[in-house]
Amino acid sequence: MRFEKLRYDKAGETLYGYEHSSGLKAFVIPRKGYSKRYAAFAAHYGSIDNEFIIPGDDKTTKVPDGIAHFLEHKLFEQEDGSVMNKFSALGSSPNAYTSFNQTVYLFSCTDRFTENLDLLLNYVQSPYITEDSVEKEKGIIGQEIMMYQDNPGYRSFYNLLAALYEKNPVRIDIAGTIDSISRIDKDTLYKCYNTFYHPSNMAVLVVGDVEPEGVFERVEASIRQNDPRPEIERIYPDEPAGVRTDYTEQKLAISMPMFQMGYKDGFNGRDGLDLIMYETAVKVLLELIAGRSSDLYESLYNEGLINSSFDTDFMIQKSYAFSILGGESPDPVKVRDRFCWKVEEIKRKGLDQGAYDRLIRSMYGRFMRQFNSVERISRGFISDYFKGVNMFDYLHVYDKISFKYVSEILNKHFNQVNLAMSVIKPV
Amino acid sequence: MEKEFNAGQAVKADSFNGIDIYRIDTDKFKTSSIHIFFHDNLTRENVTKNALLPAVMRRGSKAYPSLKDISMELENLYGASFDCGVSKKGERHLMHFYIEFLSKKYTPDGTDTFEAGLRLLSDIVTRPAFVNGVFNEEHMISEKDKLRILIEGRVNDKMSYSMERCLEEVCRHEPYGIYDYGFVEDLAQITAEELTRHYVKMVETFPMQVFLTGNISDAEADRVAELLRGLTRKDTLALRDGFTAKVNVEPRYVTETMNVTQGKLCLGYRTNTPPGSQEYRALMIYSGILGGGTHSKLFQNVREKAGLAYYSHAMLEKFKGLMVISSGIDIKDKDRTMEIIEKQLDDISNGNISDREMDATLKSMETGIKSLTDSQIHIVDFYLSQMMSGTSDSFGDVIKKIRQVKREDVIRAAQKITLDTVYFLTAPEDGQQAAVE
Structure with missing residues (x-):
């Protein structure tokens, strides 16, 4: 055999x-x-x-x-x-x-x-x-x-x-x-x-x-x-550029508004290493802009605009890709606006190299930690496999990814015309 | 003869001043972790302070004065996790602080992650960032607000909310009925001075348990003991055993209305079987046969045969002696579902347990117990529960005891169970306001 x-x-x-x-x-x-x-x-x-x-x-x-x-x-x-x-x-x-x-x-x-x-x-x-x-x-x-x-x-x-x-x-x-x-x-x-x-x-x-x-x-x-x-x-229909609507709202029996917002990404068609390199770049960017160690997170948290339910993620497949940020907030629209200002500010000033290095290190560690759990290995491996990716290729990505590449993706992904927000409000 | 199962053994490494240190040595994980538990009795007086304390402590310590400083250190430590919070087990209120980090051998640059992880955790637990000798007022106000949101946000997850509410109704006159995160109306009166006094009380008098898991050397375990010996400790608090038996109860019916699409039907029972007894093993098998997986009577009858629910299961609360059966159903199907559920309980009491049900439950329980040894937090929780119920069984011992359970034992456990409260979360009828009745 x-x-x-x-x-x-x-x-x-x-x-x-x-x-x-x-x-x-x-x-x-x-x-x-x-x-x-x-x-x-x-x-x-x-x-x-x-x-x-x-x-x-x-x-x-x-x-x-x-x-x-x-x-x-x-x-x-x-x-x-x-x-x-x-x-x-x-x-x-x-x-x-x-x-x-x-x-x-x-x-x-x-x-x-x-x-x-x-x-x-x-x-x-x-x-x-x-x-x-x-x-x-x-x-x-x-x-x-x-x-x-x-x-x-x-x-x-x-x-x-x-x-x-x-x-x-x-x-x-x-x-x-x-x-x-x-x-x-x-x-x-x-x-x-x-x-x-x-x-x-x-x-x-x-x-x-x-x-x-x-x-x-x-x-x-x-x-x-x-x-x-x-x-x-x-057959996946051609998707028009931009978003269908930039804001949507629903009411449910909850105690405080909840929201998810995200950017639709035009990245598509590619697979393998290309795809996870891009994925890693957007994930690092989300951490740099709004992760736990960012200035934005700190100020939104201190002002009570977000709590520890706030989180970010990026989902990518051959036929679609989008980022996602969300949590509970008394004023989701304000969180969105503050996020957008921060993105523009970072686009002007450039990324912080020290924070970038620290976050790549953190992502490497978190990648390794998922091998503790058979369920997480399985979920990750299968989802990657059908994208044309071998899960262990992430090890190359953490070695190869560069500050320059990530800086380029900043301008590409975080484009206001591709941003939408969904809010759930209490009844 | 089957080989004895001996994975995930905990060894008591040290014990002094009301502090017990346990080591769980294992090589199979990529990470190591340090867990610290403080135990209090669940009381209305302390519950809100206990919940607020970890929330304020995680905002900053002497060496890491802000949330941002803590996050940066965790990122430097290869994305380590730190968190803290409260939970209840029976009528104990537990405050849990932990850090989990990539073991040194997996760090590309050989960073001493244990030393760094211990430094961060112990700084947060033992050296809060006091301002003029008390907790930072600003942090406290901000965390009070977040705790209020968390308490009010209980309703957001209808499945867990309905199960918790049902058991709170069962224990409405007992400490178990107290919600682990406390009361919104008690927040206002907590001052920074009072919270600081409470912190000192916790560190000086609450019984403590410390667990070290993963790749930990003797020298590292000694470091932990040495650090903890440095704590000022006074007489440790006497802890209460919360188990309550109650028979001959007339069931109560509680209906709560909210704007929901699906109804949640929860039945709360007294098990009348204390934790730590051999009868408890029979009770575990009982609840497995009734509603512990796809082979169970509830899954087979409520879901598979009648098609009434996507989920219908039974869960035990070991320490207090409770069981809750929970199902998500169409509101109009409430009576029919009740009927089917009660029939399943009667069937077991009358000895209607097939060999297949008995066998599948035993096996699934054995698989479940062995599987716990593949997760560090589950191993820790297992030993914590053992100690709280006054037993010192290993995973292998529990398996052995479960295998000794006979059908008659299960029937006896079934006959001791008493329905106490039927709780239904439902939508208001037209023109009616959402409320609790």
Whole structure:
């Protein structure tokens, strides 16, 4: 059996990789001394993939919003009952999540790893969807959607995306709406399954104290397709420049206003090292401008305009990228204005080299710290993998990134015409 | 014979002046950490001061006088985390200060992260940035405002709010019913002088537990002990055991209205089983069978069979002796959900537990306990809980004890459980104002 071994001595990590004849890739990141053994079987298929051309077809297929997430729920059901019972009998806990770009099925166990792995690999390849079970699931997912409707953090996030984007499907809630899921049926679910759950569009990752070769042998024995299949053509509508609206507001039963604001970024199409270099640059900039050690954070905090819930992030994929800043504030608009002034001031005066060096050091440390947690390794690795990135490439980025490059991105990303704000106010 | 599970062992390294120091030596993490806990009894008199104190302390110390100075030092230490706050376990109020940092061997330039991390944490805990001998008034005013926002912001997360409110209603005449972050109306009367006196009381008299985890050398552990020996300590406070048993209760119904889309139904129970007893192990299995995962009766019946909820689970409060069952449901389905939930409890009491349910729960619990050893904070919390319930079991011991639990034990635990309060968070009916009834 042939597989690759890549060592990252500085991080004290090793990555093992294997490619199946179907095009599926499998990876193992060993964790010596850990009790938990964790495996994920992931499809490069998320909520934004709602329009596509099935390989071999000549026309496009459009499906209801929320279907990737619905399918994730339905895969747990098998011809002989729920697969959850089988995992329970093995003492493991199965789970799954759907994001904008991927659907991930996983389990975490401490014993009987091989049986758990076989079960995971098999059930994801064996959909059993009936009309009755689709109808029942609409009730459960309906409650999940309603739960998010009362959650101010979720609402302000999705409202921001809907303000930033006019056409890009990232503007739609991952779970869809009560209305959109009402249009989901068995046949459409199978159509999506057959399109996106081909092994060539999937990956397997195992994290834990395991033998890599044994894992790859199980993968080889379990994958039922032997030939690769052409790429699926995913259709993402052209997104106009600028934002759809620069301000949006909703009222919920909360105690104090909450907000999220962010810049829509034109960066797209690129992947690999380019993409994470850019990502790192924007993240450092957000820290430089509004991070915990910045003058702006200090003054907003002291004036009571923000509290420790304030945080920043940057999300980037091939088809979209945006920064995000938010928290609770008695006066979100004032926070936004102060942030914008600060950006202009820094653009005029230039970045602080000392702070930049310190923050790169801090980002390196935080990158290393995520290797403490099997869940965080798995989430990070899979999301990176489908962007064409090997997670360990971040080690190169921290070495290679330069003050000059980051200074250039400052002018590029923080452009007022791409800024939108979403506020949740108390009823 | 299965190999004994012995990961994540804690060793008591030192004990003096009401301070216990524990070491959890492990090589598997990239980071090491230092945790300091101060224990108080949960009381109306102290709760707000206890909550305000860490918030003001983290604003600056002698060597790191501002929030910004602390943040810069954390960034220099390869993005170390420092935080502090309060929580309640039973009727104990805990103040927790910790720092977690990249272990020296993973720093590219060999920075002595332990020494630097300890310096920062101990400066914050033992040398506050006093102005004329008291806490900085400006910092205190600002943190009072933030604490007020935090207390008022409880309602923002409806799931945790409804569960906490339900248990507070169960214990409305007992200290457990006190919210960990205190009372908005008590903030105004706290002066900088009083907060400073309270700080001195905490450092001098509250029992302290210190945990060192990760890659820590003997010399480093000695440094910690030496530093703590330097603290002025007086008679340590006597801590109370908060467990309460209560049987023959007539259930109360509490309805709270808010502008919500989904209703939250929470049922609060007295378990009548004290922590630290072997019966408690049976209770853990009981709550697992009832609502601890996908194999549980609640998940299977409320969610999978009836399709009424996305979540429905049971959770124990070990120290006080409580259990809460929580579900997010359509408002109109309240009665139907209640009925299904009560049927599940009756089923267990009547011995209706399948081999599969028993077996899956035991296994999932074992997996859960072993998994705790993969996280430093979970290991710390595990030992903290052990000590608070007067037991000194290792992870392996707990697993052994759980395996000894028999079906009859679970049924006995089930029969001791009493429903106390049914709490429902719902939307106001048309034309009605949001309120508590």
